[in-house]
Amino acid sequence: MVIGERMKCSFCNKKSIYFRKYEGHHYCEKHFTKSIEKRVKKTIRKNKLIENGDKIAIAHSGGKDSSNVLFLLNKIFKNNPNINLFVITINEGIKKYRDECLKKSENFCKKLGIERHVFSFKKEVGITVDDLTKKMKTGYCGSCGLLRRYLLNKKARELGATKVATGHNLDDECQSILMNILKGDLLRLVRMGPVPRVVKHKKFVQRIKPLIFIPENESELFAKINKIPFGSKRCPNSIDNPLRGKTRKFLDDLEKSSPGIKYSLYESALKIVPSVKGKFKQGKINYCKNCGEPSSREICKVCELLKNL
Ligand code: SF4
Ligand SMILES: [Zn+2]
Ligand SMILES: [Zn+2]
Structure with missing residues (x-):
């Protein structure tokens, strides 16, 4: 209500x-x-997310957050001749879930008149998430995320993108902060923020997160009010990550009793990150001997995953 x-x-x-x-x-x-x-405009301006000359690949899954990013960036920049926008959609191959999102994504891009490129796990790496769930007992969400990030970066770079815009919202970020602290994964923690500090390399396309200061419930309301089409089904595999579910509930309960606590958690993390960042040395980045993509190992995690399946 x-x-x-x-x-x-x-x-x-x-x-x-x-x-x-x-x-x-x-x-x-x-x-x-x-x-x-x-x-959103303030987030873009303050963090210099988008500047003249940028070619932005919008990662559009067809869900509410990425549809909002598409709607908002199109609205803000469509008449700016110095900014180029296009859409990349990754089809992971999750029947009964992705099909709805993909159709909505296709129709929405047509309506906005924006260039769209679709890449599927099946065609690009030869396996779908539905296949992964049959082959692996657990951990398919981690593999799905790994393959998606890999393809998104590779395809955005090949299409000449200077940045990739994703739909992460405030709730996603707060959950990741807490989970990374709980798991002791400080390296991932220092890579968060509106312009995540991934390892610098000419083959990595910079990620940007324009919705980072929008709570999830407000993102949903925004999409409904503005009649933005989005797929509302939940991925049937999301149970693969129970820690995220519990962290989400914990933060939602806290927000109810202490409104604004997600903002303060996020603001605190953003202040802490620069002071601990220097403690992590950037490892040397080579090229995967198998696929040629950047990797700190001889064979990248994606090639290793595919080889072991
Ligand atoms: S819930 Fe897991 S399997 Fe489903 S889209 Fe997300 S990462 Fe992939
Ligand atoms: Zn009013
Ligand atoms: Zn590789």
Whole structure:
């Protein structure tokens, strides 16, 4: 239920459709939309996510967050001749789940008139996630993520992208921060942020996360208000990562009793990251002897995974 019904917007006389508890303001549809756009523009400006001359590959799965990134970047930059946008969609091969998203992605890109490239696990690496779930008892989410990041980087680079925009929201980031701390994975922790600090290498395309300051529930509401089509099914394999589910619930419970706690967690992490970053030395990056993609090992993790299956 949307809190704030029957109340008036704090910025005009219209009916409120949302109460932002951590700010204490009521929002009508128009002012809610404006507030999200303003925050995304501020994130882009403050962190220099997009600059003149950039060619941005938008990673569009067809879910709500990546559809919002596509909608917003298109709205902000479509008339800017110095910024080029296009879409990359990765089809992992998860029947009954991805098909809905892929159709919505195709239709939405057509409607916006934006160039779209689709790459499938099946064609590019010869295996689908449905195959992986049959071959592996657990860990297929890790393998799915690994293959997706690999293909996204490779294809974006081949298509001349200077940056890849993803749909990570505030909840995703907060969950990752806590999970990385709980697992003692500080290397991953220092790689987070609106411009994640991945290892510098000419074959790695810089990632950017324009939605990083938008909570998940607000991302969903934004998509609904603005009639942005998105696939709403949950991947049937998401149970493969129970720690994320528990961390999500923990943070949601905390947010209910202490509104704004996700923001403060994220802001704190962003302040800590620069001071611990120097403690991690960047390993030497070579080229995988098998596929030629950048890797700190002789054979990259993707080639190793495919070989062992
Ligand atoms: S839940 Fe797991 S299998 Fe499903 S898309 Fe996400 S990473 Fe891939
Ligand atoms: Zn209003
Ligand atoms: Zn390789």
